[in-house]
Amino acid sequence: MSLLVSIHDVTPALESGVLRLWAMCAERGVTPALLVVPDWHGEWPLDRHADFVGWLRERASQGAEIVLHGERHSHREFAALDRAAARERIDRGVRSLRGLGLEPAGFVPPAWRAREEGHAAAGDAGLGFSEDEGSIRLLPSGRRVHSPAVRWSARTPLRAWGSVAVARARWLFQGRARHPRLAFHPRDYEHPRTARDLSRTLDRWPSRHAPMTYAALRRSEPTPLHDAPLDAPS
Numbered sequence: 001m002s003l004l005v006s007i008h009d010v011t012p013a014l015e016s017g018v019l020r021l022w023a024m025c026a027e028r029g030v031t032p033a034l035l036v037v038p039d040w041h042g043e044w045p046l047d048r049h050a051d052f053v054g055w056l057r058e059r060a061s062q063g064a065e066i067v068l069h070g071e072r073h074s075h076r077e078f079a080a081l082d083r084a085a086a087r088e089r090i091d092r093g094v095r096s097l098r099g100l101g102l103e104p105a106g107f108v109p110p111a112w113r114a115r116e117e118g119h120a121a122a123g124d125a126g127l128g129f130s131e132d133e134g135s136i137r138l139l140p141s142g143r144r145v146h147s148p149a150v151r152w153s154a155r156t157p158l159r160a161w162g163s164v165a166v167a168r169a170r171w172l173f174q175g176r177a178r179h180p181r182l183a184f185h186p187r188d189y190e191h192p193r194t195a196r197d198l199s200r201t202l203d204r205w206p207s208r209h210a211p212m213t214y215a216a217l218r219r220s221e222p223t224p225l226h227d228a229p230l231d232a233p234s
């Protein structure tokens with residue numbers, strides 16, 4: 001049983017939250033994947049933030065996996081795109097990360113929203129995985145690995161309390177999940193209730209599930225010769 005830990009919305013626009021999340025993980029010996037947005041809302045192109053890019057490169061050299069997380073992270077960015085349009089956008093994102101010396105290992109659409117074609121497009125672009133809220137797709141086969149995500153929302157007080165309750169329920173009831181994910185967002189710090197729960201969660205889960213990388217997951221879940229999606233009727 002293993003645990004995938006990631007920091008979403010990695011952008012200089014949310015730098016203080018990103019650094020705080022990284023420190024929280026590092027203090028516990030956990031190296032999270034970094035879900036990087038090349039140009040947050042069209043206003044934060046990474047190439048204009050050399051210090052932040054340098055920080056990312058250093059983290060990558062320490063073993064943090066770099067993951068493409070949309071292009072601008074606009075609302076519903078990938079939700080409506082067909083395969084060709086998604087591929088075009090993913091290719092642009094990959095090019096911009098590579099141009100900065102960052103090699104993306106996989107793709108996570110903003111808010112985990114993409115059509116099936118969008119996930120396939122990540123495989124077309126040569127990336128190793130894509131994911132939605134309930135599963136990780138190993139690419140290019142598209143084989144799905146069940147992987148419930150624990151995430152928080154600090155957008156309103158009600159959501160903050162609700163997301164903490166859901167995170168606890170996941171801890172109680174998903175003890176046997178093989179590959180749960182902890183998905184931290186810089187904005188989780190905007191409400192004290194969620195902020196407190198992050199470190200508590202990160203203290204708990206690794207006692208039961210050893211943190212692992214996406215690369216290790218790919219190695220541990222080899223694609224069978226006659227591949228079939230895990231959720232296909234048998």
Ligand SMILES: [Zn+2]
Binds near residue numbers: 069111
């Ligand atoms: Zn995001």
